[in-house]
Amino acid sequence: MRRNVKCIFLCAVIALLAGWTGHWLGSRSRSIVRVQETVIRHDTIRPAVPEPKVIVREIPADVDTAAILTDYFLEKQYLDTIIERPYLRVELTDVISRNTLLDRTVVVDYRQPVVYNNALTLGSLLGPHNCIVLAGYRRKSWEFRAGYDWYNKAMVIGISKDIKRW
Structure with a gap:
């Protein structure tokens, strides 16, 4: 004992x-x-819209003016995934209308394992x-x-x- x-x-x-x-x-x-979990960071970056570089070209004789005006006033959104990794994803979105870059958005998703x-x-x-x-x-x-x-x-x-x- x-x-x-x-x-x-x-x-x-x-x-x-x-x-x-x-x-x-x-x-x-x-x-x-x-x-004990994964830390998730989501961030949106809105940088300043850069000044465009203007290139002047000759105008052809046979032009469809209605098609040009329709295309000119369309608002086009371009989505591009720049980086795709297991823990990181970066997306770039541009909005273009009237020959101008109206908006640019960068979205960052970062998952960091602990x-x-x-x-x-x-x-x-x-x-x-x-x-x-x-x-x-x-x-x-x-x-x-x-x-x-x-x-x-x-x-x-x-x-x-x-x-x-x-």
Whole structure:
């Protein structure tokens, strides 16, 4: 009975030290963003309309004046996707009428994934000849664990590294 109390006390001290160490190491490089989600930024840029460069050309003799006037007063919208990446999309929209650039709009959508480097973990392993409770600390792709096996009445420690993430 006295040995069980010592083992439980030792597990509690190791778990407390692991938690304190994880908190201390994590607070040195803590990120500003704490919610596990993707940060979405949507922005619209309206730059000043540039001055056009005028080029004068000869007028042909046979001209359809009605077609020219119809085309002159049409309002044409041009939508162009400039950049398309997994996390970034930039679109450019121009409005042209009466031989003039009336409006230019740049739309930027940026999705930045949030990356977390630290975590405290708690878990268990159950099997025919073991019943283990584990507490751990994860730093980037490494995880350090300590716990107690209730079936074999022994301390356990472990370490793991992520090989591939998806």
